[in-house]
């Protein structure tokens with residue numbers, strides 16, 4: 001057991017600048033604890049200084065708040081109380097057990113490649129953002145690992161992750177035009193006081209918007225010691241993923257503590273998309289830039305609400321009951337509306353519809369005998385009606401979480417919610433899920449083995465019950481005053497958008513962004529049915545309602 005050095009001295013500012021510009025900072029073995037000494041302790045201290053867990057001068061250009069951080073170590077190479085305090089905050093920020101010791105789990109995470117932007121939770125300039133939405137970028141140089149065309153395509157794709165969910169646009173300009181964001185591929189000491197470290201370790205870093213990064217504001221540097229790749233599977237470090245992450249910093253985002261978010265500090269392979277946590281962060285700074293369009297009058301004479309599904313991007317299939325109680329189908333093929341197609345049957349409810357794969361549609365209705373009936377499109381023809389039994393006192397909610405999987409939900413004669421599913425080869429019996437329903441259920445799936453259902457309760461509020469892959473939740477009260485059944489759709493993992501008719505007969509919207517529920521947004525209109533909703537892509541929602549003239553109306557978010 002090492003003992004504390006009696007010769008320990010305070011580290012000067014100049015020494016700290018020197019130490020934090022050396023990059024030999026990943027400790028070699030686990031087990032270090034307070035009182036230990038040696039080069040491995042110094043490496044641990046370098047790591048904690050570099051990534052924002054102790055007060056250090058290299059944090060300043062990143063706009064990082066040093067107040068509240070652990071003091072620097074009294075001596076490099078001596079595991080003192082300051083070092084333990086910094087290690088504890090590292091463990092806490094990254095969701096590890098807080099031991100204050102360099103245990104195996106902590107060392108394993110430290111060995112992963114990551115972003116060079118510090119993790120400090122508080123930033124002096126947190127919330128700093130560009131005061132314009134049309135930003136420019138330019139290349140000071142390119143990587144020899146890729147052609148310039150490959151780099152340009154990858155960088156544009158990375159910017160596109162953020163422009164898709166904000167009003168921001170990004171345009172390449174020559175360096176002579178003074179671009180907002182300067183892109184460099186550089187190794188080792190490249191003049192900004194944050195030297196790169198050779199292959200692995202730090203992959204890249206970027207600086208906050210003005211005034212945060214000073215002259216470096218928005219600039220994004222990639223470690224040329226890495227092998228940059230644009231292939232999938234990756235043959236090196238995926239440039240789209242790392243650039244997408246770094247541009248998040250260049251736009252004003254700090255690191256996310258959500259493992260799996262694009263803004264998570266550690267690189268775990270190609271991840272070319274923004275997650276709910278990333279979207280919430282960037283939209284808090286710049287807004288979504290997206291809006292609602294409509295109402296579009298699609299005609300028809302409806303005697304029910306609408307069922308809607310989508311089996312491809314920019315594809316919509318709507319189903320309604322006509323004046324003859326038959327089911328009618330109208331669809332959008334990407335360029336125009338077609339229909340109405342008469343699909344027969346005698347309906348005593350609105351139709352429900354879902355798609356589990358390309359060119360596949362499954363519809364469900366209640367028949368005159370109150371049984372559930374199923375009719376489906378297999379890509380070339382309509383089949384059914386198949387009698388699925390039950391005694392229904394409502395329309396149907398339907399969702400699908402996998403190819404050839406169907407989950408249906410109805411209200412029974414006891415006003416409970418009942419569930420019947422198709423597992424790819426046979427139909428289950430009816431499962432009683434409880435509750436006291438005053439509407440048809442709505443259902444959606446945002447991922448494998450995930451189902452979210454919504455109903456109106458006896459208090460006219462919206463209630464939520466979900467399947468997490470192993471069990472059903474209780475009923476969550478989401479409030480509101482509903483005068484119809486709810487509708488629900490999802491355009492991303494862990495995203496839910498609910499629509500209802502309110503007491504004023506307008507359509508109201510409430511959504512889950514992955515971490516919390518919004519309030520109720522009034523979308524207007526005068527509805528004479530419950531809404532229907534579907535999504536065919538990220539940030540895209542299509543809703544359908546019956547108007548006071550019994551026509552079908554369409555309102556969409558893009």
Ligand code: CA
Nearest residue numbers: 198200202223
């Ligand atoms: Ca590196």
